[in-house]
Amino acid sequence: MDIEKRRSTAALSESHDGFPVTESRSNTGDTSMKDEGTLGSPSLPVSPIKTTSHKRKTSDDFEKKKKKKKTDKHKHKHKNGTKKENGNDLATVKNSKEKKKRVKKEETPLDSQTIEMKDEEEEKYRWWEENNDNDEIKWHSLKHNGVLFPPEHVPLPSHVKLYYDKKPVDLPIQAEEVACFFGAMLNTEHAQNPAFQNNFFSDFKKIVLEHGGANVEIENFDNCDFSKIFEHYESQKTIKKSLTAAQKREIKSEKDKFEEKYKYCLLNGRRERVGNFRIEPPGLFRGRGSHPKTGRVKKRIYPEDVSLNLSEDAPIPPPPEGHQWKEIKHDNTVAWLATWRENVTNTVKYVLFAADSSLKGRSDFKKFEKARELKNYIHRIRKDYKKNFSSKVMLERQMAVATYLIDVFALRAGGEKAEDEADTVGCCSLRYEHVTLKPPNTVVFDFLGKDSIRYYQEVNVHEKVFKNLRLFKKSPKQPGDDLFDRLTPNILNKHLQNYLPGLSAKVFRTYNASKTMQDQLDLIPNEGTVGEKVVKYNAANREVAILCNHQRTKPKSHDMGVQRISDNIREMFWQKLRLKRMILELDKSLKKTKPYYFEELDDLSVEEEQAIQDRVIAKEREKVTKKFARDNEKLKTEDSPLLPEAMLEEKLQKIDELAAEYKKELKTRKPEIKSVTVTVEKLESQVEKLEQRIRNATLLLQDKEDNSQVALGTSKLNYIDPRLTVMFSKKYDVPIEKLFSKTLREKFAWAIESADENWTF
DNA sequence: GCCCCTACTTAGCAGAGAGGGA
DNA sequence: TCCCTCTCTGCTAAGTAGGGGC
Numbered sequence: 001m002d003i004e005k006r007r008s009t010a011a012l013s014e015s016h017d018g019f020p021v022t023e024s025r026s027n028t029g030d031t032s033m034k035d036e037g038t039l040g041s042p043s044l045p046v047s048p049i050k051t052t053s054h055k056r057k058t059s060d061d062f063e064k065k066k067k068k069k070k071t072d073k074h075k076h077k078h079k080n081g082t083k084k085e086n087g088n089d090l091a092t093v094k095n096s097k098e099k100k101k102r103v104k105k106e107e108t109p110l111d112s113q114t115i116e117m118k119d120e121e122e123e124k125y126r127w128w129e130e131n132n133d134n135d136e137i138k139w140h141s142l143k144h145n146g147v148l149f150p151p152e153h154v155p156l157p158s159h160v161k162l163y164y165d166k167k168p169v170d171l172p173i174q175a176e177e178v179a180c181f182f183g184a185m186l187n188t189e190h191a192q193n194p195a196f197q198n199n200f201f202s203d204f205k206k207i208v209l210e211h212g213g214a215n216v217e218i219e220n221f222d223n224c225d226f227s228k229i230f231e232h233y234e235s236q237k238t239i240k241k242s243l244t245a246a247q248k249r250e251i252k253s254e255k256d257k258f259e260e261k262y263k264y265c266l267l268n269g270r271r272e273r274v275g276n277f278r279i280e281p282p283g284l285f286r287g288r289g290s291h292p293k294t295g296r297v298k299k300r301i302y303p304e305d306v307s308l309n310l311s312e313d314a315p316i317p318p319p320p321e322g323h324q325w326k327e328i329k330h331d332n333t334v335a336w337l338a339t340w341r342e343n344v345t346n347t348v349k350y351v352l353f354a355a356d357s358s359l360k361g362r363s364d365f366k367k368f369e370k371a372r373e374l375k376n377y378i379h380r381i382r383k384d385y386k387k388n389f390s391s392k393v394m395l396e397r398q399m400a401v402a403t404y405l406i407d408v409f410a411l412r413a414g415g416e417k418a419e420d421e422a423d424t425v426g427c428c429s430l431r432y433e434h435v436t437l438k439p440p441n442t443v444v445f446d447f448l449g450k451d452s453i454r455y456y457q458e459v460n461v462h463e464k465v466f467k468n469l470r471l472f473k474k475s476p477k478q479p480g481d482d483l484f485d486r487l488t489p490n491i492l493n494k495h496l497q498n499y500l501p502g503l504s505a506k507v508f509r510t511y512n513a514s515k516t517m518q519d520q521l522d523l524i525p526n527e528g529t530v531g532e533k534v535v536k537y538n539a540a541n542r543e544v545a546i547l548c549n550h551q552r553t554k555p556k557s558h559d560m561g562v563q564r565i566s567d568n569i570r571e572m573f574w575q576k577l578r579l580k581r582m583i584l585e586l587d588k589s590l591k592k593t594k595p596y597y598f599e600e601l602d603d604l605s606v607e608e609e610q611a612i613q614d615r616v617i618a619k620e621r622e623k624v625t626k627k628f629a630r631d632n633e634k635l636k637t638e639d640s641p642l643l644p645e646a647m648l649e650e651k652l653q654k655i656d657e658l659a660a661e662y663k664k665e666l667k668t669r670k671p672e673i674k675s676v677t678v679t680v681e682k683l684e685s686q687v688e689k690l691e692q693r694i695r696n697a698t699l700l701l702q703d704k705e706d707n708s709q710v711a712l713g714t715s716k717l718n719y720i721d722p723r724l725t726v727m728f729s730k731k732y733d734v735p736i737e738k739l740f741s742k743t744l745r746e747k748f749a750w751a752i753e754s755a756d757e758n759w760t761f
Numbered sequence: 762g763c764c765c766c767t768a769c770t771t772a773g774c775a776g777a778g779a780g781g782g783a
Numbered sequence: 784t785c786c787c788t789c790t791c792t793g794c795t796a797a798g799t800a801g802g803g804g805c
Contacts, residue, residue, distance in 0.1 A: 188775095275793095276793080276794075276795080278793095278794090280794080280795070285796090286774090286795085286796080287796075287797095288772090288773075288774095288796065288797075291796090291797095334767085334768065334769090335768080335769075336768075336769090339767095339768095342795095345796080345797090347796090347797090348766085348767065348768080349795085350767095350768075350769080352768095352769075363769085363770090364770095367770085412771095412798070412799080413798090413799060413800085414798095414799095415798075415799065415800085417798095421797085422797085424797085424798090426798085426799090449798095450771075450772065450773095450797060450798055451771095451772055451773060451796075451797065451798085452797095453772085453773080488763095489799070489800075490762095490763095490800080490801080493799090493800070493801085504799075504800065504801090505799080505800090506770085506771090506798095506799060506800080550772080550773090551773085552773065552774085553773085553774080555788095555789090557787095557788075557789095561788080561789095623783075627783090711772085711773070713772095713773090713790095713791090714771070714772060714773080717771085717772090718770075718771055718772085719771090741790075741791055741792085742791085742792095743791075743792065744791095
């Protein structure tokens, strides 16, 4: 691709943070990437790459193990003397065939440095048809093209500056970049948050000083004016928006072409998608809730910070020119392709496989199978924890109550949190103040859970749970103290392992979510239209989301949208009444022969009818005026003569006439029938159509209200066994496309291909 | 037994893109 | 066809779990 072209097209694209993006730095020897030491990174010396073979199990070990297993299976088969095909044996045959193919493929000469990830329209890899019980080895061979670095900061035009005390500030480029992080997000809630402002400002001042200071001494945040920077980025957004569809397509296709090679890797010789192949761009840390570090500067990541993981015999992707990778690893017991450490939270970040990869799919499948297994143990677990509500050992009581809460209310485990994180809790970290007891057995839970989402529930609990909670809160305990002072998720999980290896607190959430979904789906009658069935499926999904406390912020447009739909429904109802009045105009006797049909004729008060009429007329006027303006706007750009004002007047005049007609109707309740061809039958059929539209709109409104603060996606993506959805789709004859988006269909291909209409969780 | 670290899953948000109504 | 709304997708923060070292 022409580098200049890429520069100019990409200059109009935008990064996640809302910054204009120039070119993406690749690791294909792009010389434009200079280490300017942005955000305190010194110029890094070129050092030899450290290469470690960090395998806990070598591929030789893997081969040996595999061989042994094969022999064992072979023996087993003969012992049983059956001809039943063994999945593993089939897999072995398949694998050896595939291996031959693979070797051939990998021997194909590649372009000098890039591994080609050709899509030879090969069949989708049906990993779920193979046995694989080796969790330890994540891959046998792994080749990839490295990671994509974010674009460098594009200096602001000379007239765009930060102002301090109304004076323009000349900032060192590194500090300008940070000022831009803030300036670009001036209209967000983060930028209004004092903690965010403080953290940003203290890092910003440091960076200004570190890079030689500015022409003005910057001391006070309140004296800073970032508005010019904000306007600059807003105008860039407008330019981008105003491109023609063709231009936008062109830019996107160039971008896709450029990124193509990072999107795929060769996992055991097969082309599989990589998930987040982009290194996270620098910016301001957007912590959730009251995170003490929110607003701090997230530094730019360089190749020197990034370790890659791939096969020993895989070509090492060349780092951007003048740079080196931190380390090259060959660890086949892990599923990451690249890793680096983030400076604000000091956490490790990974580049992983995509959700539709065989590796992720297999682990998802195992997660749901483990949850299904819990079915066979749950009865005993429940019996045991009920017994232990009265145990003499405090730890056992705490364990019993915690297991109860996790089981019944789907609470998370609740690990310990550090001082420099948001104060959120889960089951084991619940404190005195999070639980209020109302005798005889009501408990109010009120705490911030993951992502600082509030969990508020007033519930009735088992009488002994109530008594125990009172005991766990007993003096000298006071606000701030742990409710479960003997318990940690680790202890609890170790206890759960006694029932079933691999059982942990989080399995209960998966189990209860999927169980709830199964139960809800079982209640749905197999009748009605596809649309109606989808609404019922969503309602079942919603039950799960509520159980898991998956929330979302009410969309800003929600209240207005609800109002609009309600208004529409009332308008349709009014139109329906008018049609019925017309029917009576044609045949008065019907009122006696079909009294029920005309029962609703008085359901609208004169006041409400008046209000509806006013709305309808106002809407009509607005529509006509807007269309007139739009048409003229278009004619203006074409240099054609504009439409005469009289034309608009004429149309508005007609609306006035209609308004007068409605007004008359308000008194007479007798709408005028304008066409001679109108018949009772025709009007009745129109009534029927309106009734259907009203029903649809009412359903839509209900759905909108119910979903306004509940996020359905999270449970669909992570908790509900996808085979339940597939079962529903097949049994109820609802196209899977109505239930799973494209990405979900890809992620859950294994479920779509393997479950039938009789599948049960 | 505790703490720290690594590895991976789960989560909401924001922007992009699709889709539907006027 | 255009515009607006809603859904989808990408992003990355925030959890869980478990292993290893002391």
